[in-house]
Amino acid sequence: xxxFVPPLPQQPGRPPSSGHMIVCGxxxxxxxxxxxxxxxxxxxxxxxxxxxxxxxxxxxxLTQRGRAAALFGRMSAxxxxxxxxxxxxxxxxxxxxxxxxxxxxxxxxxxxxxxxEAGIDxxxxxxxxxxxxxxxxxxxxxxxxxxxxxxLVIRLYNxxxxxxxxxxxxxxxxxxxxxIDPALLDASTTVLSDADTxxxxxxxxxxxxxxxxxQAEGLLLRAAERPPxxxxxxxxxxxxxxxxxxxxxxDPAGAEGSDSSGDEAPQLLPDERAVADATGRGTVVLExxxxxxxxxxxxxxxxxxxxxxxxxxxxxxxxxxGFALAAVAxxxxxxxxxxxxxxxxxxxxxxxLLGMNDPAEGASPARQIIQILSGIAGxxxxxxxxxxxxxxxxxxxxxxxxxxxxxxxxxHVVLLGLGxxxxxxxxxxxxxxxxxxxxxxxxxxxxxPLARSMHVPTVIGDVTQEGVLExxxxxxxxxxxxxxxxxxxNLEAALYAxxxxxxxxxxLRLYDDEFATAVYRTLRTAHPQALTRSRSVSHLAAPxxxxxxxxxxxxxxxxxxxxxxxxxALEVAGHPQLExxxxxxxxxxxxxxxLAIDATPPADRNPDLAALPPFDPEGDATPPPSGLVxxxxxxxxxxxxxxxxxxxxxxxxxELLRRQRSAVPGR
Numbered sequence: 001x002x003x004f005v006p007p008l009p010q011q012p013g014r015p016p017s018s019g020h021m022i023v024c025g026x027x028x029x030x031x032x033x034x035x036x037x038x039x040x041x042x043x044x045x046x047x048x049x050x051x052x053x054x055x056x057x058x059x060x061x062l063t064q065r066g067r068a069a070a071l072f073g074r075m076s077a078x079x080x081x082x083x084x085x086x087x088x089x090x091x092x093x094x095x096x097x098x099x100x101x102x103x104x105x106x107x108x109x110x111x112x113x114x115x116x117e118a119g120i121d122x123x124x125x126x127x128x129x130x131x132x133x134x135x136x137x138x139x140x141x142x143x144x145x146x147x148x149x150x151x152l153v154i155r156l157y158n159x160x161x162x163x164x165x166x167x168x169x170x171x172x173x174x175x176x177x178x179x180i181d182p183a184l185l186d187a188s189t190t191v192l193s194d195a196d197t198x199x200x201x202x203x204x205x206x207x208x209x210x211x212x213x214x215q216a217e218g219l220l221l222r223a224a225e226r227p228p229x230x231x232x233x234x235x236x237x238x239x240x241x242x243x244x245x246x247x248x249x250x251d252p253a254g255a256e257g258s259d260s261s262g263d264e265a266p267q268l269l270p271d272e273r274a275v276a277d278a279t280g281r282g283t284v285v286l287e288x289x290x291x292x293x294x295x296x297x298x299x300x301x302x303x304x305x306x307x308x309x310x311x312x313x314x315x316x317x318x319x320x321x322g323f324a325l326a327a328v329a330x331x332x333x334x335x336x337x338x339x340x341x342x343x344x345x346x347x348x349x350x351x352x353l354l355g356m357n358d359p360a361e362g363a364s365p366a367r368q369i370i371q372i373l374s375g376i377a378g379x380x381x382x383x384x385x386x387x388x389x390x391x392x393x394x395x396x397x398x399x400x401x402x403x404x405x406x407x408x409x410x411x412h413v414v415l416l417g418l419g420x421x422x423x424x425x426x427x428x429x430x431x432x433x434x435x436x437x438x439x440x441x442x443x444x445x446x447x448x449p450l451a452r453s454m455h456v457p458t459v460i461g462d463v464t465q466e467g468v469l470e471x472x473x474x475x476x477x478x479x480x481x482x483x484x485x486x487x488x489x490n491l492e493a494a495l496y497a498x499x500x501x502x503x504x505x506x507x508l509r510l511y512d513d514e515f516a517t518a519v520y521r522t523l524r525t526a527h528p529q530a531l532t533r534s535r536s537v538s539h540l541a542a543p544x545x546x547x548x549x550x551x552x553x554x555x556x557x558x559x560x561x562x563x564x565x566x567x568x569a570l571e572v573a574g575h576p577q578l579e580x581x582x583x584x585x586x587x588x589x590x591x592x593x594x595l596a597i598d599a600t601p602p603a604d605r606n607p608d609l610a611a612l613p614p615f616d617p618e619g620d621a622t623p624p625p626s627g628l629v630x631x632x633x634x635x636x637x638x639x640x641x642x643x644x645x646x647x648x649x650x651x652x653x654x655e656l657l658r659r660q661r662s663a664v665p666g667r
Contacts, residue, residue, distance in 0.1 A: 418447030
């Protein structure tokens with residue numbers, strides 16, 4: 001096994017150390033989160049897993065415990081390499097000891113006895129990241145009762161339920177600890193969704209392969225990939241350069257860079273000299289920051305016209321229009337020939353059309369001819385009305401059924417899988433008015449009712465079976481998003497889609513970094529001109545959950561190849577690397593960078609960043625009044641009462657928090 005170091009065995013008489021953290025889960029996110037806390041933040045972790053095989057990969061012979069141990073072993077090897085090269089070991093000073101400090105327990109449920117054995121009474125934080133919302137809620141209520149001071153991080157898919165649960169658990173903590181600091185109470189319970197965290201990045205990858213949009217607390221941060229500058233040109237840094245892409249990004253046989261890619265990996269938060277010296281490397285720049293638009297319902301794919309367009313067919317609508325024009329022409333002819341009033345002419349024409357008028361005996365020849373033509377037109381009205389009734393009945397009957405991909409559809413995104421992740425990505429794509437065709441094997445999947453209500457074309461079938469992707473119009477599609485929970489299924493679908501359309505944009509959901517690297521290299525070699533991306537949902541979501549465990553709310557995460565960059569809001573007080581330093585001095589290349597400042601006094605501070613009025617410093621380095629400043633003067637000195645928005649690497653944020661704890665006793 002790669003780099004395997006056995007975790008410390010469970011010993012009934014061995015209580016976990018005070019201040020440790022507990023992670024409870026049953027899938028990849030739990031293992032990733034434990035790795036993040038142990039190897040990035042240097043925390044002691046107890047990982048509680050259900051016994052038996054991996055629920056997402058039942059064919060894998062590894063048990064949950066063995067899979068977690070293998071992941072810890074690979075991370076240990078990577079940290080050893082980093083420690084030998086840079087002298088850092090992820091915060092503990094002893095990597096091997098860090099691996100042994102990970103305590104793995106197995107239990108079917110996080111019951112009272114199990115949580116007490118895990119050391120819930122002395123734990124600093126507990127993460128409940130089971131795939132079942134109900135199990136997470138039950139465990140959260142139990143944990144709050146056993147330890148009111150515990151910081152809870154809960155994974156919930158239901159957003160509204162999550163808001164109510166946060167309020168309930170915070171109220172329970174306030175009752176159990178009267179006079180608690182409001183800042184600590186605000187961080188005592190955090191409800192997150194891995195689907196919400198990863199969906200924007202996955203949707204952006206499918207759309208253009210370059211744009212990365214993070215929506216956090218009402219703010220919209222847009223980052224974009226830019227190609228390497230030509231000789232003699234300088235890359236536009238935008239608001240700031242967030243990353244240099246890996247040196248292999250333009251090599252057809254090259255791999256996407258990750259934490260284990262060495263010198264070929266992308267460089268996060270480079271300084272100006274590194275950007276200037278980089279040749280042949282693309283960049284990721286922070287392009288714009290704006291307030292997010294209010295939430296609006298996604299448009300339906302059936303068209304933007306009147307509701308009649310979704311009930312009656314186009315042929316029937318054109319027939320009705322022709323009949324109406326014929327009736328108007330008859331009214332005008334009657335008006336001109338009989339010299340009657342317009343109202344009376346229209347009245348007589350309608351009676352003629354409906355066959356309700358008396359014969360025009362003794363009338364002028366013109367009037368008789370008009371009556372005969374009206375009668376003929378009236379004969380056409382009956383089948384038209386019957387067709388309208390039948391179409392309306394058929395539309396209402398099939399309103400609850402899934403829509404099939406329409407003929408002539410093209411330039412759309414084919415989305416595989418309507419689980420939690422796929423459903424959130426579908427919502428994101430439809431909010432951007434991107435046409436989507438969904439492929440789902442299970443007709444009872446979570447996102448099927450949403451697809452039905454949004455009139456999104458859906459194909460029910462196994463994507464690995466012949467004809468399923470053809471039914472989704474893959475030949476005319478713009479991109480393929482393979483988001484099922486099985487790596488091999490996503491790969492098989494991507495390979496088949498590329499055989500049908502070699503230049504198709506492909507984004508795959510892949511968990512394992514080594515497997516993703518091999519897939520990426522193979523696809524790039526076979527189709528060098530086509531864009532290929534691989535993303536791990538747990539890898540995107542774990543940093544946000546880990547930040548919440550440390551008492552910090554992560555605003556968003558931006559993927560840079562197989563790495564992740566975080567956006568977070570921090571109080572300057574207690575951070576020796578920030579307090580008293582200028583914005584320029586506070587910048588640490590490869591670690592963190594201050595992007596914005598909220599200088600509002602703490603007593604008047606609004607927690608919603610988007611609610612703050614904008615402020616234009618106009619090149620002034622003096623403290624700004626109340627407001628959120630994005631165009632920062634490099635000479636502005638950060639004060640203890642300031643709040644800053646930073647871009648940081650995972651290790652950079654961990655270092656800031658460790659230094660803060662060492663600078664402020666009792667933290």
